Amino acid sequence: MSPVEKHLPFPYSYADWKQRAKQAIDREAFTYVASGAGSEQTMKANEEAFNRWRLLPQVLTDVTHRDMSVSLWGQAMATPFLLAPIGMQGIVHPDGELASARAAKALGVPFIASTVSTFTLEQIASELGASPHWFQLYWSNDMDVTKSLVQRAEAAGYSAIVITVDTALLGWRERDLSTGYSPLKLGMGSANFFHDPVFREKLTKPPEVDRKAALEHLLNIVFHPGLTWGDLASLREITPLPILLKGVLHPDDASLALDCGVDGLIVSNHGGRQLDGAVAALDALQPVCDIVQNRIPVLFDSGVRRGPDVIKAIAMGADAVLLGRPYIYGLAAGGEAGVRHVLQHLISDIDVSLALTGKRTIRELNRSVIVKSNAHDTGPVSQPDVS
Numbered sequence: 001m002s003p004v005e006k007h008l009p010f011p012y013s014y015a016d017w018k019q020r021a022k023q024a025i026d027r028e029a030f031t032y033v034a035s036g037a038g039s040e041q042t043m044k045a046n047e048e049a050f051n052r053w054r055l056l057p058q059v060l061t062d063v064t065h066r067d068m069s070v071s072l073w074g075q076a077m078a079t080p081f082l083l084a085p086i087g088m089q090g091i092v093h094p095d096g097e098l099a100s101a102r103a104a105k106a107l108g109v110p111f112i113a114s115t116v117s118t119f120t121l122e123q124i125a126s127e128l129g130a131s132p133h134w135f136q137l138y139w140s141n142d143m144d145v146t147k148s149l150v151q152r153a154e155a156a157g158y159s160a161i162v163i164t165v166d167t168a169l170l171g172w173r174e175r176d177l178s179t180g181y182s183p184l185k186l187g188m189g190s191a192n193f194f195h196d197p198v199f200r201e202k203l204t205k206p207p208e209v210d211r212k213a214a215l216e217h218l219l220n221i222v223f224h225p226g227l228t229w230g231d232l233a234s235l236r237e238i239t240p241l242p243i244l245l246k247g248v249l250h251p252d253d254a255s256l257a258l259d260c261g262v263d264g265l266i267v268s269n270h271g272g273r274q275l276d277g278a279v280a281a282l283d284a285l286q287p288v289c290d291i292v293q294n295r296i297p298v299l300f301d302s303g304v305r306r307g308p309d310v311i312k313a314i315a316m317g318a319d320a321v322l323l324g325r326p327y328i329y330g331l332a333a334g335g336e337a338g339v340r341h342v343l344q345h346l347i348s349d350i351d352v353s354l355a356l357t358g359k360r361t362i363r364e365l366n367r368s369v370i371v372k373s374n375a376h377d378t379g380p381v382s383q384p385d386v387s
């Protein structure tokens with residue numbers, strides 16, 4: 001970034017934040033965040049899907065007093081969005097998740113900490129204090145380690161466990177394969193494991209003595225391709241916390257999740273980073289909500305960029321959404337202040353969009369405020385392409 005750009009005011013549009021992030025950080029780190037799996041058609045489809053739906057506002061409804069809070073399992077949340085679990089944030093800024101957590105706390109936005117964070121879940125929780133936070137679990141194929149991570153999260157004050165279920169294996173990410181860049185192999189996501197007493201017990205030498213062997217062990221256990229619906233009961237025995245599944249797209253999986261007694265679902269395709277060619281996440285949302293019928297909360301992510309996107313997803317049936325890449329670009333471009341600006345802008349945009357839709361509260365949103373647009377009417381999605 002040039003000295004002049006460093007002093008420019010923070011931007012507003014997603015494209016401008018992305019551009020700033022690109023200028024601020026290493027090319028490989030930027031590519032890791034910005035890229036998707038394969039040809040990236042699913043990643044692009046996520047944003048395009050929002051453009052196929054339009055809001056149908058109502059007027060003269062007195063929107064003087066507005067409230068964007070939502071409630072999940074009776075717990076109030078100040079905003080209808082949470083920060084998505086994004087691992088290894090240290091690749092874009094030295095303060096990584098700690099900076100994002102501080103910004104989230106400042107604005108009352110719930111934070112979801114990733115298993116593969118740069119800082120430990122305890123360090124992140126201590127930044128957040130009483131501000132709401134959930135823990136995202138990569139269910140390790142070593143059940144002792146999985147159990148230890150969940151128990152540590154509970155002890156550190158996390159109030160829900162999000163199991164990511166779309167990562168039986170890491171997606172085929174051609175742009176990262178081309179650069180050979182793997183932050184996990186570099187150890188950027190190792191903090192929770194290297195500080196875990198159970199993980200450490202299983203090593204011949206501690207990570208401080210043989211980092212290479214410890215990383216190799218981590219890479220061997222972090223995935224669990226053998227996981228099935230039948231395994232969910234064993235996690236329920238470990239923790240009383242609400243359990244959500246992140247990465248559900250198929251309505252039949254929504255039924256299975258209900259049968260298994262999970263407490264919430266997150267409709268997501270991991271931002272197009274896992275299965276290229278998978279359905280746009282927004283296209284999967286209504287079928288899942290139709291199965292769930294409000295029995296458990298349904299959250300949504302993948303492609304949320306602006307206030308109207310939040311309104312559309314909630315109108316389709318989501319209880320709340322997760323914000324992903326936009327806040328990471330804020331972090332890359334401006335650390336904690338960058339994230340704070342991105343969040344503040346989104347909060348304001350949601351507020352304005354809610355009012356202009358003719359609604360005062362998030363609860364009032366329903367399918368009557370969205371219509372499918374004509375195919376020829378969609379136009380460009382993100383400009384300019386800085387990827």
Ligand SMILES: Cc1cc2nc3c(=O)[nH]c(=O)nc-3n(C[C@H](O)[C@H](O)[C@H](O)COP(=O)(O)O)c2cc1C
Pocket residue numbers: 032033034046084085086087088114115116136164246268269270271272273301302303304323324325326
């Ligand atoms: C750099 C990066 C790292 C991510 N790390 C995780 C992770 O550790 N755990 C997880 O469940 N999802 C992870 N995700 C997926 C996000 O939680 C979320 O599903 C995705 O970013 C949504 O897509 P969007 O950012 O394009 O809106 C990651 C996404 C990105 C871009």
Ligand SMILES: CCCCCCC(=O)C(=O)O
Pocket residue numbers: 087116138167170184222223270273
């Ligand atoms: C299962 C360990 C690798 C996780 C990588 C983080 C992630 O989810 C991503 O999309 O990148």
